[in-house]
Amino acid sequence: MTETPMREPTFLVLTALAEEPRHGYAVIEDVAGMTGGRVRLRAGTLYAALDRLRAEGLIEVDREEIVQSRLRRYYRLTGAGEQSLAVETARLRAQAAIAERRLRARHTRLGGATA
């Protein structure tokens, strides 16, 4: 049996942190940017994910800053987080490849018609 598939917000948060350590609002912005605005994480969802990922050892606190009297806590990916993201990426890639192959076969079978 394989690992339980990651939920999309989790995958996107880990992807955002894979580039560099980011604080909460920067993660929201990055996720919105990389999904073309399709996914805009809300604070409740984001911190539920961050808390769980911290608890699971997939991310950790990088540093804290105070900007305009507000706390900014930067998070970074841990080794385990990098590994989890790599595993999930490979799983998604494999599934996408199967879907692509079947779509191509269907296209060929239908003589080029897609519908």
Place this chain on the structure above:
Amino acid sequence: MTSLERRYRRLLRIYPAAHRAAYEEEMIGVLMSGAAPGRRLPGPADAFDLVRAGLTVRFGRAFHTTGGTGWRDVAAVTGLFAALLLAGAGINRLITGIELWGRGDPLRLHGVDGLMLLDPAMRSVIWSLAVAAAVLGLRRVTVVLALTGVLVQAVAVGLWSVPMNELAMVWGFGIAIAAAALFAAAVPGRWIRPVLGGRGVALAVAGAVLAVATRASALDGVWAGERFSGRFFDTGEFLQDWLPTLALAAAAWAAGPWLRGRILVVSAALWTAAMVLQDVPGLVFVATHGDLDSRDAVSRIVVLLLAPVVVLGGGLAVLAVRERLAGQGHGQVKRHE
């Protein structure tokens, strides 16, 4: 403080105090950064999301704490350690048996030559397979193998208790039940490799290999005879007992700060239970044969049986205090603008 911030703070009260201590200031920062200028009321989507997430944290997360980690992760790792302990015990006994057989002992049990080797051979195979399945991430296969291991351990208890009139193998049966329960509890979680990481799994496997390798040198006289004069391993106590333990401890260390404390506590309770269950049958045997005052025997047995509970309870209490202090630490906002 603006009215919007005040309202967000009021909404955040839906979260447990420990979560607020850890994240409230940070969440307020994020919520205020995302709010349109001049806004006075939280957006409905944000408000709904906070209520939903807050209720989930408050009521829906039996296996997580704010600063801590999932107990399922701990169950997966300690299940592996329990299976390694049982595999090691089986292999150790099998090696001793083969050594004795090599010296001419018939190892007769119930009138059948060599039958004494059957029990350790079965235990070695089933628990080694369970360890391999666990490391490979085959969750359900691991649980099935561990349950089979429970049956094998029950057979071992029966096999030895009839002629020897004692229950020396009860400890293995108890730890086997614990291993099966731990693996079953861990199935919906992350499992071993994501918890320990590649390095942690390698260390755990190294610990197991070391344990077998250092013990297997006892077979020199059986297999190699005169051909190999030198020994690769010194079978001293350190190599045989402590080095594998240290390797397993290093594997647990690789699980990260929050997990390692819990793994340590649960493993220590398991190890204590194994030690206690090895001693209790002997004590019962001595007491029932009149060599010990019965009240004295009962009190010793009770103290022994309470030992794992004390180790587990004490360890969990220490962890709870540590996590509470850490949660307070996370909640402190550094005022250094």
